[in-house]
Amino acid sequence: MAEESAEVRQLGRRAVVIGGSIAGMLAARVLSETFGEVIVLEADQPPEGMLPRKRVPQGHHSHLLLLSGQQVLDRLFPGFTGELVAAGSVETDFTGDMAWYHFGEWKQRFRSGLRNLQQTRPFLEWHLRRRLGACRNVTVRYGAIVEGLVLTPGGDYVSAVKLREGRGGTEELSADFFVDASGAGSQSLQWLTGREPSAETTESVRIGLCYATRYYHGRPEDKGRPWRNLLISSQLPELPGFGVILSYEDGKTGVTVGSYLGEAAATEEAFLKQAQSLPQPHVYDYIREAEPLGEIRTYRIPAQQRRRPDRISRLPGRLVMLGDAYCRFDPIYGQGMSVAAMEAELLQRELSGLANGSGLDTLHRRYYRELVKLTDYPWEAALTEAFRHPAIPGDRPPGLRLKQWLTTKIYRASAKDELVYTRLVQAMNLTHAQSVLLHPSVLVRLLR
Numbered sequence: 001m002a003e004e005s006a007e008v009r010q011l012g013r014r015a016v017v018i019g020g021s022i023a024g025m026l027a028a029r030v031l032s033e034t035f036g037e038v039i040v041l042e043a044d045q046p047p048e049g050m051l052p053r054k055r056v057p058q059g060h061h062s063h064l065l066l067l068s069g070q071q072v073l074d075r076l077f078p079g080f081t082g083e084l085v086a087a088g089s090v091e092t093d094f095t096g097d098m099a100w101y102h103f104g105e106w107k108q109r110f111r112s113g114l115r116n117l118q119q120t121r122p123f124l125e126w127h128l129r130r131r132l133g134a135c136r137n138v139t140v141r142y143g144a145i146v147e148g149l150v151l152t153p154g155g156d157y158v159s160a161v162k163l164r165e166g167r168g169g170t171e172e173l174s175a176d177f178f179v180d181a182s183g184a185g186s187q188s189l190q191w192l193t194g195r196e197p198s199a200e201t202t203e204s205v206r207i208g209l210c211y212a213t214r215y216y217h218g219r220p221e222d223k224g225r226p227w228r229n230l231l232i233s234s235q236l237p238e239l240p241g242f243g244v245i246l247s248y249e250d251g252k253t254g255v256t257v258g259s260y261l262g263e264a265a266a267t268e269e270a271f272l273k274q275a276q277s278l279p280q281p282h283v284y285d286y287i288r289e290a291e292p293l294g295e296i297r298t299y300r301i302p303a304q305q306r307r308r309p310d311r312i313s314r315l316p317g318r319l320v321m322l323g324d325a326y327c328r329f330d331p332i333y334g335q336g337m338s339v340a341a342m343e344a345e346l347l348q349r350e351l352s353g354l355a356n357g358s359g360l361d362t363l364h365r366r367y368y369r370e371l372v373k374l375t376d377y378p379w380e381a382a383l384t385e386a387f388r389h390p391a392i393p394g395d396r397p398p399g400l401r402l403k404q405w406l407t408t409k410i411y412r413a414s415a416k417d418e419l420v421y422t423r424l425v426q427a428m429n430l431t432h433a434q435s436v437l438l439h440p441s442v443l444v445r446l447l448r
């Protein structure tokens, strides 16, 4: 374990990570096992406590950490989720504590043991930062903005980053390996190829998703509500709006309302109106009664986007993308942080398979091939739903109608059938392959 390890199996002297958010911290943890030192370059200033950061504005909004993400975090930082719970994260049972209105029906509630671990995004980041701080060979340089890459003379590999700190000029920082975890605004593909992104190198589906979030004092159950979380899902195309109420640390509750191809509800009036437009009154009733803790914050997610470096021939090596820099999902499914964690473990596996540092030259090719496979399911699952809306543009893949028919069947059956609901939650949490939904034990229940 790199946190306390005395020995590092060195593939190189130094690795550099661009971006010190969720993906960057997990990448740094993994790299600390195989590089003498790891330097994380983070453009933001050091965070003050558990507050959202300027360059991570989504940190104001409700975040769920899927079961798959919880499991990876516990493997990379043993005991991590126990620490979160001890510090105040809210543990709930997904199917038991969540009232979920989905495809015209309330799902039955029962205790399945499928755990939600609920904490605000800054709380999670703060605890990750603390654990990363115990990795002796990892340093985070705040206020360090990467502005470009330096390639070796033949253009085969990345050899350094160009970075600017404070008001100073640009300097170059060399390393043996680089991870770009700079989020959805990453520019490394342009820097590597000298070309603007094209449809070939960046898959992008315009979903026009709007979020508006506000926090409130107290928990739903304090006021006698028979649930701790509540979700009213969109049903495209008729019902593009959604609403979610989640319990968080320190006895606060987050409420998010939003819509596909809609407007973000920036004012009190618009927030209430959007809640009122949902097919069930619970979110509206809740926010009319509850005491707000702060302002309404909005966010627009124009597109679900996945970069495809695997399609670029002669891509310079020794740099890989991870997290939102590689793929930004429709956030409604809560996949981003957990997929970033799974990607960090993929990188760990690729690095551990190398006999020596020369393998770093071609690691990116294998990594990107595997990354496409890792992200295919969460990518397609979100688009299967988005493509129900005729105004969401994009090439419909073959078999889409059949998939949509099947998922509708699964959603409807899961409202009444414990096994189908459990399998759906396992697939959504990415702890199980989507094939669990096609198991005969599930299919036979869909025919009832």
Ligand SMILES: Cc1cc2nc3c(=O)[nH]c(=O)nc-3n(C[C@H](O)[C@H](O)[C@H](O)COP(=O)(O)OP(=O)(O)OC[C@H]3O[C@@H](n4cnc5c(N)ncnc54)[C@H](O)[C@@H]3O)c2cc1C
Pocket: 018, 019, 020, 021, 022, 023, 024, 041, 042, 043, 044, 055, 056, 058, 061, 062, 063, 064, 065, 066, 144, 145, 146, 147, 181, 182, 183, 184, 211, 299, 301, 322, 323, 324, 325, 331, 332, 333, 334, 335, 336, 337, 338, 340
């Ligand atoms: C509204 C909303 C709700 C979401 N809800 C969920 C959820 O419930 N569950 C979930 O798992 N995911 C959710 N997500 C997705 C999740 O926020 C992202 O997947 C996650 O933040 C990805 O982390 P990241 O480290 O890749 O990128 P980011 O968190 O975006 O961080 C990128 C970092 O790189 C730094 N950086 C950028 N450029 C440079 C540069 N040039 N030099 C140095 N540093 C740089 C930034 O300062 C930042 O710290 C949501 C997203 C949104 C927008």
